[in-house]
Amino acid sequence: MPTTLKITPPLEGVLCITLNRPEALNALNTQLLGELADTLNSADCDDNVRAVVITGSAKAFAAGADINEMAERDLVGMLEDPRQHHWATITRFRKPIIAAVNGYALGGGCELAMHADIIIAGESALFGQPEINLGIMPGAGGTQRLLRAVGKSLATQMVLTGEPISARRALEAGLISEITQPELTLERAMTIATRIAAKAPLAVRLARESLHKAMDTDLATGLRFERHAFTLLAGTADREEGIRAFQEKRPATFQGH
Template sequence: MPTTLIITPPLDGVLCIRLNRPDALNALNTQLLAELADTLSDADNDDRVRAVVITGNARAFAAGADIKEMAERDLVGMLEDPRQHHWAAITRFRKPIIAAVNGYALGGGCELAMHADIIIAGESAQFGQPEINLGIMPGAGGTQRLLRAVGKSLATQMVLTGEPISARRALEAGLISEITQPELTLERAMAIATRIAAKAPLAVRLARESLHKAMDTDLATGLRFERHAFTLLAGTTDREEGIRAFQEKRPATFQGH
């Protein structure tokens, strides 16, 4: 049973995961990342879970890596850092993730938020990659995902100065999709996840994969993937149900095939 996470069982297809190291501002130590990777792996194989919400608390989504733990590692320990394995497992998760962010999302916390497909942030949220202040640099996708999300100039400024940006600036730059009152952030994220969970699972998965292709392949390759996915969906039972439900003016009941 995880000790650094609070897990709410699936409701309407949505699993809620709350990071739970409040005394350390939810710093991402090896144990937390391992428990998160294991939880997501289990959710990936659970048909009851169609979307996941990850959140923290009012003060912090996650304030970065656990500096105390990092200080105890020598060079060999850093090169053989088990956290890289856990980050890779988190990246392999195949279902939609919505991050509900209040307070600090710094370093690894910002990188974890960027692993999500959608980020909803409270007005108090701050996003940053302050690793440069420790003589290091982002190592869990911070340079790659941040640049793709906000563009070269802002990403470079954030990474090389270590200065965070506000939720408002993050919205303007395209890093997040919505700003809410802090007390409503999780509620809004859950509402979005519930809406996604009600859609056809195979269509959601392929649409998500197609969007990811747009981020890391050229246009021609992305278009080929999109056409192939569209053709696959044309032969599904869920497509027939979706069209029939639309014609009959009723909610569709999707089965995932």
């Protein structure tokens, strides 16, 4: 059982993962990242899990990497850092992730939030990449995902100054999709995840992959992937169920095939 996470069993297809290192503001040490990677790896193979919500505490989603742990590593230790493997596992997760962010989302915490497909933030949330203040730089997607999310100018300002931005600024820049009252952040994220979990799993997976292609490839390649995915879904039982349910004016029951 994880000791740095609180896991809520799947409810209506949604698995909720709470980062649980309150004494360190949920700083992402090797143990936490390993437990998170293992949990997501298991959820990827579990048909009862159709979406995942990741959250932290009221004070911090995750305040960054564990600096004390980093200080113990020399250059060789950094090059062989097992956290890189854990990050790769998290990146490969194939189901929708919704991040419910309150308080600090800094450094690795901001990078973890950006691994999510949708970010819901409380009014008190702060997003930043302060690694430059330690003489280093983001190393888990902070330069690449941030620039794609908020644009070159703001991303460069955040990375090179280390200064965070507010939830309001993050919404304006496109980093997050909604702002809520802090006490309602997790509830809103769970509502969105539950709605997604009720949709056809194959359609959700291929639509998500198609959206990711839009960030990773040129327009022509992305359009080819979209057309191919659309064609694949045309032959699924869930498509037939969706059409019948619409015609019969009833909720659809999707089975994932």
